[in-house]
Amino acid sequence: MTSVRLGGVSAAIVFGVSLIFAATAATAQTHHYKFAYDQPKNTGYGIVGDLFESKLKELSKGTMLIDQYPGAQLGQEPQVLQLVKAGDIEFCISSSANAATVAPESGVMSLHFLFRSEDHLKKAMADAAVVKAVRDMIEETVKGSHVIGLATLGLRSLYSKREIRKIEDIKGVKVRVQATPTEDTMFPAYGAQTVHMPFGNVYTSLQTGVVDAAENGVNVYLVNKHYEVAPILSMSEHEANNSLIWVSDKLWSSLSAEQKGWVQAAADEVNKTQPARALELEHQSATKLKSIGVKIVDVDKSGFIAVAKPYLEKMSHDLGPHAEEIQHLISAIQ
Numbered sequence: 001m002t003s004v005r006l007g008g009v010s011a012a013i014v015f016g017v018s019l020i021f022a023a024t025a026a027t028a029q030t031h032h033y034k035f036a037y038d039q040p041k042n043t044g045y046g047i048v049g050d051l052f053e054s055k056l057k058e059l060s061k062g063t064m065l066i067d068q069y070p071g072a073q074l075g076q077e078p079q080v081l082q083l084v085k086a087g088d089i090e091f092c093i094s095s096s097a098n099a100a101t102v103a104p105e106s107g108v109m110s111l112h113f114l115f116r117s118e119d120h121l122k123k124a125m126a127d128a129a130v131v132k133a134v135r136d137m138i139e140e141t142v143k144g145s146h147v148i149g150l151a152t153l154g155l156r157s158l159y160s161k162r163e164i165r166k167i168e169d170i171k172g173v174k175v176r177v178q179a180t181p182t183e184d185t186m187f188p189a190y191g192a193q194t195v196h197m198p199f200g201n202v203y204t205s206l207q208t209g210v211v212d213a214a215e216n217g218v219n220v221y222l223v224n225k226h227y228e229v230a231p232i233l234s235m236s237e238h239e240a241n242n243s244l245i246w247v248s249d250k251l252w253s254s255l256s257a258e259q260k261g262w263v264q265a266a267a268d269e270v271n272k273t274q275p276a277r278a279l280e281l282e283h284q285s286a287t288k289l290k291s292i293g294v295k296i297v298d299v300d301k302s303g304f305i306a307v308a309k310p311y312l313e314k315m316s317h318d319l320g321p322h323a324e325e326i327q328h329l330i331s332a333i334q
Contacts, residue, residue, distance in 0.1 A: 032065045033090035033251065036080045038072035038199065040223050044153040044278035045093050046070060048245065048270050052091075055266035064262060066091070076198055085144030087250025093151065096242045097178035103142050108316050108323035109134070109242040110178070112186045112308040113301075114330055118155065118279050121240050124330045125152050125275040133329055134244065137322035144249050149267030151274045153217040153241035154282040157233060159226060160206075160213035163295075164234040167191070167303030176202050176214040182315065186238075189307050206230045217241040219278075219285040227294045236299045238308075245270065 035052065037045040046068075053066035074080055074089060077098040083089040085102070096109030108114075115121040124130055131150055138147040158164050158175070171191035177183035179196040187194045195211050205211045207229040214230065215238070221227060245267055255263065290296060316327035 029063050030065065031063065032067050034069055034074065035066045035091040035093075036069040036074040036083075036089050037093040038075075038077050038080070039070065039153075039220060041068070041070040042223055043219050044151065044217070044241075044274065044281055045243070047274050047277050047281070048093055048151045048243070051270045051273055052245070052266050055269040056262060059262040059265055060259070064259065072200065076200070081145070081246065084246050084248045085142075087144070087248045090248050090251045092246050093243050094246065095178070096240075096244060097180045097182070099244045100180050102145075103138055104181075105137055105141065105320045105323040105326075106134075106244065107180050107182050108319055108326050110180060110182045110239050111312055111315055111327065112182070112238045113305050114312060114327065115155065115240045118282075120333060121152060121155065122275045122279060123333050125150050125242070126271055127329070127333060130326065130329050130333075131271055133322065133326045137326070138244070140322070145246050146249060146252055147244045148247050148264055149245040149271050151243040151245060151270055152278055153220060153243065154279055155237040156215050156217055156239050156241050157221075157235045157237055157299075158213050158215045159221055159230040159233045161230055161232060162212070163232055163297050164213070164236065164299065165297055166300045167307065170213075174210075174212045176205060176211040182239075185315065186308060186311065189311070190304060202226065203229060218282045218289070222285040222289055227289060227292070231293070232295045232297065233289065234297050234299050236301065236304065238301075238304060 035049055037049065039045040049066070049068040049070070053068065056064050056066060075083065077094045078101050080089060080092045081094050081098065081102055084092050096106050099106035115124065134150060135147050160173070164170050167190055172193065174193045174195050175187055176197055177187055177194045184194055197205060202214050203224065203226055206214060206226065214226065218233070220241070221233060227233070247263065252260065286296060312327065316323045
């Protein structure tokens with residue numbers, strides 16, 4: 001009798017230990033990854049984060065979990081890019097303009113009037129050849145990180161206390177722009193003065209008159225409340241608000257082939273789905289802005305396009321062979 005009871009106790013102990021081991025193994029197989037971006041969650045960047053997080057969780061059966069850090073919690077884009085390269089952050093989103101700080105040819109995605117319309121932009125962002133060309137460019141020119149996908153926040157327009165209806169209206173205007181060769185070339189070509197500053201300083205600079213105008217997507221303008229200090233939105237739609245999705249090489253090189261497949265498939269889902277949702281968010285934001293009294297004016301783009309057209313081929317060529325290929329692929333999309 002005693003031996004039977006001991007046998008039962010032993011079995012119970014073995015069973016208990018096995019449960020603990022199984023639970024520990026399951027916990028060990030679940031990993032959390034930081035995903036950083038500098039815009040609020042209720043922007044197109046949040047759409048990227050949610051789509052990527054959901055798809056990766058689904059494909060990995062809950063073993064690869066994304067923790068989002070919106071609103072520049074981990075730093076502005078140039079700083080976060082360096083943290084991704086160092087392996088301190090696993091994933092991030094950066095604008096193509098900020099991507100140019102580590103990969104100058106990325107500036108091609110910010111060329112003025114490269115995208116002819118919202119529909120053209122949507123098709124280009126989902127085009128497999130364009131995505132591959134951008135990924136290849138980063139693979140060959142950047143160490144420490146990789147690009148796994150593209151996203152967009154729509155087209156950028158000008159906002160100020162004044163109307164800008166045609167190119168003549170921007171003469172002498174001090175415009176806060178992203179610190180890229182593209183902006184520093186194009187805005188002076190239109191007759192404006194360029195001013196560089198971190199995005200977080202734009203509101204106060206518009207308020208105090210350090211700058212006369214800024215430019216960004218409609219939703220970004222709305223959620224950051226820039227309309228409070230620049231209540232006129234002039235729809236110049238001069239360039240796309242495009243973004244790259246990055247992964248650190250430290251993480252990437254540690255993943256199995258299967259895990260890499262899940263990560264890439266999640267990024268592919270963003271490519272297919274996010275552009276249309278981001279553009280719809282732009283339209284909803286414009287409606288909201290009108291309802292609170294923001295003046296949205298149409299812009300005669302012909303003068304801007306006439307100035308920008310000769311620069312399109314020249315600047316993509318000057319940026320490098322990858323940029324030139326990407327520009328040609330995008331321009332060919334109908």
